[in-house]
Structures are given as C-alpha cells and as structure tokens.
Amino acid sequence: MSGEEKSAPSNFIRQIVDQDLASGKHSAIHTRFPPEPNGYLHIGHAKSIVLNFGIAEDYRGLCNLRFDDTNPQKENVEYVEAIQKDVRWLGYDWDGRLFFASDYFEQLYQFAVELIEKGKAFVCELDYERMRDYRGTLKEPGKNSPYRDRPIAENLDLFQRMRAGEFPDGARVLRARIDMASPNINLRDPVLYRIRHGVVHHQTGAAWCLYPMYDYTHPISDALEGITHSLCTLEFEDHRPFYDWVLDNISIGCHPRQIEFSRLNLEYTVMSKRKLTQLVSEGHVEGWDDPRMPTIAGLRRRGFTPAAIRDFCHRIGITKAENRVEMSVLENCIREDLDAQAPRRMAVLRPLKLVIENYPEGRIEALEVANHPKDEAQGMRKVTMGREIYIDRADFTEVAPNKQWKRLVTGGEVRLRGSYVIRCEAVVKDAQGEIIELRCSYDPATLNANPEGRKVKGVIHWVCAATGVRAEVRLYDRLFTHPTPDAVSGSDFTYLINPASLEVLTDCLVEAALAEATPETPFQFEREGYFTRDPKALGLVFNRTVTLRDSWAKLEQQP
C-alpha cells in the first residue's frame, strides 16, 4: 500500500474528548455511527464514520454501529446490508456491537409510560392540520392542546390501547408535555409516538403498530448503549434541548453529550439522500453503485480506495462552518494513493495503426518494462513489440501546433515507452481524408539507450497489434454541470446533470497483462490516468477512477 496512514488531525470534538478524559468525566470513550437504513451511504457519511470510528480507535474506545430504524415506511434490509458492507470496506469494525433502535422498542415504550406517570407526556387527538395550527409559528407561541391535561390514568389507558391497535393511523399520538410557548419549536410538546398499521418492519415484523420518533429514540438508544459522545450534524443543534430533556426526565443512568458538526458538501454533486434516491429511481444513473455517484459503493466501483477516502475525511476537517469542498481535494487524495501503489500498464484508448517498415516482418520481441517507476519491488513485466502497433490518435498530428508539442508529427521522432525511438515517414489516409495508418521507421540502437547526436523529448504509450487485447473503457466526469446542484430546490435539479458524465470507448486496446485484471486492483494506464476493472460488466471493461494531472491541457487552452 502507500505506506503509513497519516493520523487524524485534531478538531474541536477531539478537544472536548481530551478535556473529558483529563477532567475524569469519562475514563473511556464510546461513540456510535447511527445511519437510517433508507439509502446507501455516501461520502458525507464517510466523514461521520471516520470521525466516530476514528475517535474510538485513537482513544482506545468503542464505536457501535446502530441502525436508526424508527420509520419502517422508508427503510429496508437491502440498505441494512449495504451499509454494513460499506462501513467494513472503509476499514472499520464494530466488533459485534451491531444494534438497531428497534431492539429498544420495548424499553422505549416503558420509558414513555414513565413519562406519562410523571405527567410529562400525554395522548393527543389533534389531527395533522390542527396540530400544526396549535404549534404556532416561528415568531408566535403555540397553544396548548385541549388534551394536554388529561388525567394520568386516562393517558396510560389510551397509550396501552394505541399499542394494542385500537386506533387507526393518525388518530392518536403520544406527545411530550413541555412548553407550547417555547421559542424553540422542538420543545412545543413534540410527538413521541405515532401509529402505523400495516407496515412490516424489517426487524420487528408486525409486532408493533406504534413507532417512536427519532428525537425520542435517539437519546435513549445512546444512553442504553453507554455512549459518551453523540456526534451528529448541525441541523440537530436545535434538538439538543429535547435530547437532554428526555434523559433528564426518565430513570436512566447515562447522559451522553450531543455535539454537532457541519455536513460535507462537495462541488458538482449532490449529497441529500432524497436527491440520490431520485437519481437512482428515475434512472439517471445505473444504480446506487454507479461510478459517478458520491456513494461509497459508487466510489468503490469507480476505483477509489478506502485509504484515500479516509485521507480525504481527515483533510477536510471537522468544524461547525458551512462548507463546499472542491473536487480537486478528493482527486488529489486518490491520485496520491494510487500513484504510490498502482502498477503501470499501457492502454490505447483511441487506436491508430502504426507500421514500422524497417522492423522485420513476423518478428515479435518481448521487452522488459518496469511495473513502477519508483517502486522497484514491483518488478518488471514483459511487453511484446512487433512490426504493427497502435498508438493513441491524440499522440499524432501532421503538423506540430506549436513549439511545445512533443508527440509524434510527420517526419518527427518520438520514443515508444519502454521500447525504441521511431520516426514517422508517411501518413496513410482513406478516401475521406481521415488518417488511418502511420508508416514509420525505428532506430534499433535506441532500446534502453538514448539516440546519438539528437535528443527525443516525447514519449508515448502504445500496444502491440499482435498481442494487444480489446477492451471497453468508461470515462467518467463530474455528474453535474453546476458546482452547487443542491442549491436548486425541488426535484428539477436533474436538468443540471452533465450529459458527458459518462463516455464509453469500445475499441480500446490494452496490453496483454491486463486481460486478467480483477476488480478493485488499480492500474495506472500510462499518460491517461488510473483505472480499475468494472466488477459488474461481463467483458473486459475498465472504469477510469481519475485522470492524471494534466498541465499540458492547461497549456493547450492558451494561445
């Protein structure tokens, strides 16, 4: 791999952990990663995973994986399984501490009974509309529900009958009894339980028709698991008073501290689960693991490594500031990792036939070429050379466009990577005037040696016609044409999808050594970028993970 993994930089949450350890508030740290199984994990989740599991790792603490499965209407097992797979792939292990909020349904119910007994919760019969009206607005206080002062015994009876299934969906709800005039809307008697008949929960089946709300479930789940630091994103900051209220009003001997940090936003992609789901369901992409998706599964299929993703999560930091990270940061992470480890190979994406006229007919040479320019341990491989080879169309032009051009040109010389120096003697065109073949000569004295009396600047890659293998190559570009597609409200953001986000090249020619490539093994196709074999396609198909940095492309833009 790419050597030692850099340690995670500190951040304000780690500083709080340091203080809690130093003050003796805690002697051990326990975090948790709590996804809702209603979609695949994305790079934003990776930020949270690396934070939570990373802290546990560095402080020799524990991190649980817990599914926040309180809304059976949106959740399913496919996601439960995919999420576990992705967390493992990222390099983390919950050591058997896999939990579901639904594991706690009975306890949650009993705590609700306790709240009722203490006069801290009541059964409300207001319908959706009226409940909204009673809630007030951001600037005006709400009004007490007419059911708010129901006798405890009646609440107890009603709540038990809600569980027993005596009421239809929406007819009754259990609410906390806090303060309808609170300036914090989350404290205006929030709903604790709602009724949902006829849905089969992926974990509890049909055992319940009563489901707890996230705000009520989360603090209790955390406390039950002995979590010390409950890390979540900024939008839950307003909910923290309620998180604390729940734990302060039930008999539970643990009170985790909730700390909020900002979500990750990445340029040219979307991160909201709703939008990602829409991309999949409407067929804008091939699926959750489409290599253009910012999902863990997509990045994996694209050829990203867990180490690069972890590195990225470290580089972007943890703060409370809104942010929108540039793609180049992610790209730099994967390039850095792959440059160090990926064996080099040659692949011609847009083939142009080239015949070396003074090269003996029928002769095939096996040349030894280094697998890596700096890592000798990667050894050498055999690459065959013959009279007919293919080079990339972009590496030849009849007349050099400028003095900086260092590829092949009519009458000019260029080095074939790991092979000889050749000179273009003539160009063959078809009836339409399109170049279909190059006639060249080679200098036999230039194998592993520089030519005498002249210097050849350019080096291009090539593939032997006799042994090269056909392959399909998929080139990916950013999924959106706009840096902040998330800023577009509603569901019409799809018009910002980049029509050129996927380019499929079906006539590529790759060196023979690539025929047995396996998925998730990275290769650098010299002068092109990093590629890995697609795990789903039937034939020999490669996905481009990322291009090489290309300072020539920048020069070309200029006059």
Add this chain to the structure above:
RNA sequence: UGGGGCGUGGCCAAGUGGUUAAGGCACCGGAUUUUGAUUCCGGCAUUCGUAGGUUCGACUCCUACCGCCCCAGCCA
C-alpha cells in the same frame, strides 16, 4: 429584539491575549524526468465579515452592525 448556529487567502482549515497568521487543495514560476505524471525547489493573507472599545499588546476579550445557514414532519 422568535430561537439556534456560522463568518481566517479561490476552496477546506489551524490558531483558545504576546508568532514572521500552521498545513492541505488550487494557482504561478523553475529544476529533474523514457509517463506533458511523480519528485524537487521557490512564490502565493502587513491581515483574520465590518466598525468601535478594553489592553503595553487582540484572529483570540467586550459592544454594535452586516452577511450566510438551520428550525413551524405524526421524516431522520
């Protein structure tokens, strides 16, 4: 004057009263190079949203103002 947050270079982000205001990405030079890659050197905020104030000294403390984000699901 509803409540809760945030504002350090193009993008992230250190900094927690005494420093020349870290680092990464990006960008701009230049060297090396059988990948226009990598690597290597060098450059890149007299200034920390703005304006005042406290202090011998402020990005760090105080005040006011400005800007941006979140909250009125029986979603999470």
